[in-house]
Amino acid sequence: MTHNRRGRPREQGIDAAVRTAVNELLEEVGYQRCTVDAIAARAGVGKAALYRRWKSKAELVFAAVVHDDALAAPPDTGTLRGDVAGVLADIQSALDGPQVRNALPGLLADLQSEDAPTARLGELFLVRERAYLAEVLDRAVDRGELSRRPEVVVVHAMLLGSVFAWLHLLREAAPPGGLAAALAPGVHAAIVELGQA
Numbered sequence: 001m002t003h004n005r006r007g008r009p010r011e012q013g014i015d016a017a018v019r020t021a022v023n024e025l026l027e028e029v030g031y032q033r034c035t036v037d038a039i040a041a042r043a044g045v046g047k048a049a050l051y052r053r054w055k056s057k058a059e060l061v062f063a064a065v066v067h068d069d070a071l072a073a074p075p076d077t078g079t080l081r082g083d084v085a086g087v088l089a090d091i092q093s094a095l096d097g098p099q100v101r102n103a104l105p106g107l108l109a110d111l112q113s114e115d116a117p118t119a120r121l122g123e124l125f126l127v128r129e130r131a132y133l134a135e136v137l138d139r140a141v142d143r144g145e146l147s148r149r150p151e152v153v154v155v156h157a158m159l160l161g162s163v164f165a166w167l168h169l170l171r172e173a174a175p176p177g178g179l180a181a182a183l184a185p186g187v188h189a190a191i192v193e194l195g196q197a
Contacts, residue, residue, distance in 0.1 A: 017043040018050065022064035026099045031106030036060065058110040062125060065099045074132050080140035081188045084159075087136060088180035088187065091163045104168060130156055137195070146195030154194060158187055 021042035025034040036057050040047040054060035075086030094100075130152045137155065140146045162183050166172060175182040 014043070014045055014049065014053070017045065018053075018060070019064045022061055023099045026061070026065065026102040031061065031103045034061065034103075056110075058107055061103050061107055065097075065103050066094050067125070074136045076139065078143075080136075080143070080145040080191065081184060083136045083139070084188045084191065085180045085184035087133070087159055088163060088183050089178075091160060092167070092179050095163055095167050101168070126156075129160075133159070137191075140191075140195070146192065148195055150191060150194035155191055158190055162187060 018039060021039045022034065025038055025042060029038075034057075036047060036050055039060065040050055043050075050060060054063060075083055075090070077083050077086055133155055134149065134152050137146065137149045137152065141149055163179065166179060166183070
């Protein structure tokens with residue numbers, strides 16, 4: 001970690017320092033004891049700096065262990081089926097791992113108990129996820145694989161829900177060939193059906 005002379009991370013290093021701190025604390029003490037105070041202390045930043053960037057613990061933890069408010073461009077394999085497999089692999093990567101497993105029960109409880117964090121997470125993360133998926137679907141329309149763009153929220157639920165259920169509810173071992181490859185044919189077929197005029 002890069003520090004300036006006073007021992008605080010340089011501005012461009014704050015996100016990385018916070019991500020590291022959150023992941024370490026989730027592994028060491030779990031979500032409930034992973035407080036904003038503890039994150040700030042571990043990252044070597046002031047608590048006020050965290051609240052300028054993230055408005056709640058739930059938002060901060062989501063950004064650190066799932067994805068932040070910047071998403072890379074969605075995969076472009078040249079086919080909708082390939083793109084669906086790529087998106088499923090991206091979702092699996094974001095939702096898999098011990099830190100996510102440690103965070104999810106408490107994070108979901110926090111999101112259920114307060115409306116404000118849910119609305120803010122929607123603004124920061126869901127809007128970007130749906131724009132990402134809209135790009136995938138629009139490319140498929142342009143290629144003639146879909147007659148029209150299906151409802152993005154429905155596609156989002158199918159993609160996210162299938163991976164989430166496998167990893168966190170069913171907790172099954174990955175199927176031969178990988179989870180994304182196993183789920184892609186069915187999800188692709190459903191999207192094609194939704195995208196018919």
